[in-house]
Amino acid sequence: xxxxxxxxxxxxxxxxxxxxxxxxxxxxxxxxxxxxxxxxxxxxxxxxxxxxxxxxxxxxxxxxxxxxxxxxxxxxxxxxxxxxxxxxxxxxxxxxxxxxxxxxxxxxxxxxxxxxxxxxxxxxxxxxxxxxxxxxxxxxxxxxxxxxxxxxxxxxxx
Numbered sequence: 001x002x003x004x005x006x007x008x009x010x011x012x013x014x015x016x017x018x019x020x021x022x023x024x025x026x027x028x029x030x031x032x033x034x035x036x037x038x039x040x041x042x043x044x045x046x047x048x049x050x051x052x053x054x055x056x057x058x059x060x061x062x063x064x065x066x067x068x069x070x071x072x073x074x075x076x077x078x079x080x081x082x083x084x085x086x087x088x089x090x091x092x093x094x095x096x097x098x099x100x101x102x103x104x105x106x107x108x109x110x111x112x113x114x115x116x117x118x119x120x121x122x123x124x125x126x127x128x129x130x131x132x133x134x135x136x137x138x139x140x141x142x143x144x145x146x147x148x149x150x151x152x153x154x155x156x157x158x
Contacts, residue, residue: 005060005088007095010050015039018050018062018076025078030139034076042066042075051095053079053088063092065100071107072100093126097151106152111137111144123147 010018015036022034042048042064053061061079065072074096079088100108112119114133124130128147137144 005053005055005091007051007053007091010039010043010052010062012040012043014050014052014059014062015043017059018052018064021059021062021078021080022076025081026076030141039064049096049099051092053092055083061088061092063096065096065108067100067103067105070105071109072096072105074108074110077110089122090126097149101151107148107150109146109148111146113138114143114145120145120147 018039019032019034019036022039023032027034039050043050045066047068048064048066051063051065052059060083061077063077064075066075074093077089077092079086079092097108100106108128110123110128111134112123120130124147126149128149130145130147132146134144134146136142
């Protein structure tokens with residue numbers, strides 16, 4: 001493994017890379033909806049955070065979360081396959097959860113492909129619970145598992 005990653009807010013110049021990574025990491029087999037313009041929109045939206053992980057300047061992971069008054073929604077989280085299972089996803093998600101706690105937002109929700117067992121296990125180890133299935137969520141082609149985590153207990157322990 002190479003150097004330790006740095007975690008920072010995405011730059012405008014990262015939007016195309018994030019959109020490309022989303023196409024092959026998250027949206028494989030679907031009509032892509034996370035185009036460069038959509039990523040840029042989230043970068044400019046005051047209610048969203050677009051976070052990246054870099055290894056020696058190279059983007060190896062990203063996450064996009066949208067914050068509301070009472071809850072937040074994790075839209076995307078992806079890590080380059082050669083860097084998965086090295087703690088990058090955990091660090092990205094932890095950074096966003098800390099931001100949510102700081103903002104007073106304690107509920108985080110997300111959807112994951114029903115067939116993506118590795119992602120479901122990852123989120124479960126991070127404290128997320130499966131709360132239901134959404135039939136045809138992914139463009140009518142695949143079901144989603146809806147998950148959430150209540151950070152209130154975690155925040156109280158700090």
